[in-house]
Amino acid sequence: MQHQPSLDELFERRQIYPDFEPQERLSRLVGLDDQKSRLAKILGLLVNPNGLERWAAKFHASEARPLLEVVLRRPPLVVLAGDVGSGKTELAETIGDAVARQERLEITLYPLSLATRGQGRVGEMTQLLSAAFEHTVQAASRLKSDGKAKGGVILLVDEADALAQSREAAQMHHEDRAGVNAFIRGIDRLANLRLPAAVIMCTNRLNALDPAVRRRAADIMAFGRPSDIQRRHILSLRLSPLGVSANQIEALVMATGPKQNRPGFTFSDLTQRLMPAIALDAYPNRPVEGGRALQIAQSIEPTPPFRDVARVAGL
Ligand SMILES: Nc1ncnc2c1ncn2[C@@H]1O[C@H](COP(=O)(O)OP(=O)(O)OP(=O)(O)O)[C@@H](O)[C@H]1O
Ligand SMILES: [Mg+2]
Structure with missing residues (x-):
């Protein structure tokens, strides 16, 4: 009988925004203004799709409908990829504050690190991911409403290198493949239910990003060493x-x-x-x-x- 991890076991440090501490950490990040603004917009639209409709009505009347459809239909995934110590985790853990302030909503972060977890028994990573998505769906379902959501959820899948490994790579272990599949299923589920939830995935392996994950990403942001x-x-x-x-x-x-x-x-x-x-x-x-x-x-x-x-x- 497999043990289903509870909310507290899965996510040790849930974070609720707005909050002073992440706000300050976010403001201390240097040279990431472009990433910050893109990420805040994508996350903001997931919790408040009406914002985009208001923008379209203001500037384009109904002509923008086909454009809106494709923007709003993007899967709720953003990939932060790049070198070590370049601010990926720091940005992922603090951007919720900017979104919460911008949308005047409470946002909750569920951080799951795959490096420290899910390296043990076979099937563990898959199980962790499935459980993490299940909790995210439940939390976001309670916040969904017809127009602007009552709040938003961000699922952070950090240190997701195993997931970035291409399914096409011959050396990929069967378990990793099952993990990638669980991840993709989770993203699709959030997208189909149109929940006020987004997934941020951090990885060092941009070049090995699985094509199916790459295709689903609303944005892939590259992080490098400071100029x-x-x-x-x-x-x-x-x-x-x-x-x-x-x-x-x-x-x-x-x-x-x-x-x-x-x-x-x-x-x-x-x-x-x-x-x-x-x-x-x-x-x-x-x-x-x-x-x-x-x-x-x-x-x-x-x-x-x-x-x-x-x-x-x-x-
Ligand atoms: N753009 C930045 N501006 C200022 N400080 C930064 C920046 N990026 C990283 N740092 C500093 O480096 C530390 C490590 O950053 P972070 O944990 O976000 O790296 P990472 O990209 O997640 O790396 P890894 O791939 O190793 O997990 C941060 O706590 C912060 O002090
Ligand atoms: Mg990190």
Whole structure:
């Protein structure tokens, strides 16, 4: 007899928006304005399709009906794909706040991480996904109403690399395939029921994204390493107020950028490794100092890029 996971077992940290904490985390993300705005619009329309109708009535009268149909019929899936530490999880966990404020509704996030879960017994990933979609359908059904929904649900399927693996890839394990199928069934179910629910999937393997998943995605957003401008922003925001000069910031921007033999720093290399290292080096007896910060930056190796299996395998 298989054990059906309960709501609390599946989702350890449910999050309700609007809330101050995710709002602040969202505002701290740098260089993701395009992703933020696209994601907020897609999610907003899923909870409030009337918004699009009002827009069409205002600018296009009834001529926009065929266009509206295709926009509103998109499956409720957005894929966030790209390099490690580039803000995928951070954005997925906080965008609900922007949507809740924009639509003046309560939004609930159900976060499911496949990396820490579903790696055990055969069939576990499939079972987890089916249960997660079942809970999402139930929660969203209670919020559905004829016009604007009473609230919205976001199901976050994080670390979904196993699901991104193409079903066509020969090495794909039978269990992974069953997981992909459960995922696709879940998306289709949400779409057919037209529920105020959306699924955000995060993966490092854009190149191996299953074609059936790819086809269903309303949007696939790519995440990369920070550019010079983005690194300058992150560095100067935190170090300029401490007296690090513009020239020293410039040297740090260069030191953390791509080199011939290695890529540049990731966002998380900057915020979770370099910044703490600079602070802890000075602590407790000295102030932060630009020259020393540069030495520290030069001693840190950036996280190696995620090696996409499909590319490695030449698929
Ligand atoms: N665009 C960004 N602006 C500012 N900080 C960022 C940005 N992206 C990531 N960070 C920092 O890096 C940390 C890690 O980001 P996050 O967990 O979202 O990465 P990820 O893309 O999900 O990576 P992984 O693929 O390894 O799961 C965040 O907590 C944040 O501090
Ligand atoms: Mg992540």
